[in-house]
Amino acid sequence: MSKKDGWKDRLGAFFSEKEPGIMGRKKFFAILALMVEIDGETHFLFEKRAAHIDRQPGEVCFPGGEMEPGETFRRCALRETAEELGIPEESIDIAAEIDMIYNFNGAEIHCFLGSIDEETMKNAEISEDEVERIFTVPVSYFMENDPELPEVRVEVIPPEDFPFEKIGFPGGYKWITGQMEVPIFEYEGNVVWGLTGRIVLNIVRQFKAAVGREEN
Numbered sequence: 001m002s003k004k005d006g007w008k009d010r011l012g013a014f015f016s017e018k019e020p021g022i023m024g025r026k027k028f029f030a031i032l033a034l035m036v037e038i039d040g041e042t043h044f045l046f047e048k049r050a051a052h053i054d055r056q057p058g059e060v061c062f063p064g065g066e067m068e069p070g071e072t073f074r075r076c077a078l079r080e081t082a083e084e085l086g087i088p089e090e091s092i093d094i095a096a097e098i099d100m101i102y103n104f105n106g107a108e109i110h111c112f113l114g115s116i117d118e119e120t121m122k123n124a125e126i127s128e129d130e131v132e133r134i135f136t137v138p139v140s141y142f143m144e145n146d147p148e149l150p151e152v153r154v155e156v157i158p159p160e161d162f163p164f165e166k167i168g169f170p171g172g173y174k175w176i177t178g179q180m181e182v183p184i185f186e187y188e189g190n191v192v193w194g195l196t197g198r199i200v201l202n203i204v205r206q207f208k209a210a211v212g213r214e215e216n
Helices: 007-016 073-085 118-122 139-144 194-215
Strands: 027-038 041-049 064-066 093-102 107-116 131-138 151-154 178-181 184-187 190-193
Touching (some): 027 118, 027 194, 073 093, 073 107, 073 131, 139 184, 184 194
Parallel strands (some): 027 107
Antiparallel strands (some): 027 041, 184 190
16 A cells, blocks of 8 residues: 655645745846826836946936835835935825736836926936936836837747757757837937836826726
8 A cells, every 4th residue: 555645635735725926036126117197198207227337327217226125126116216316205205006927037127106396306416426417207208108019039049058869859849929118208209118118108097997997
């Protein structure tokens, strides 16, 4: 008579109490899609990252960064925004958490929608260690103008010594590839694109769809 190893009960008990997550997560980030009302018109506020930093130098983004141990994503978004813009955390109003992004490099990015007032923006003392400058774009521009939407091919490139023989494909394996939209918005010489463009486009698409349902 075979002896039961107990794995069925032990695994079942363990995972029945565990909250499902996302496989492959390595780093955690939070960003804040920040709005500011200027002369009665709502704008999104963007940063251009400093050219000398290691990660994504010179790129346009929303305020945000990597989560520190023990903090929540909301806390991270507030802290990073306050640090990068040189403004008090209490001047930031977070309206909602919006869709997150999970990148193929293992980064989980939680996104929030919030606002500051115009006076706070005027008094911002941006961190030159991280930020070259800030600029704004009217939300109405994104609502009324479609971006360019080129697509890039995402593919797996294994190393030369990958053990294809061991997995039963000595002649090589046909990996699944994918396509990814790269939204590009251009407004008065400022280009909002890539991951930040995807966040903006996602906000716009969802809002337009909701408004369309209400009007119908």
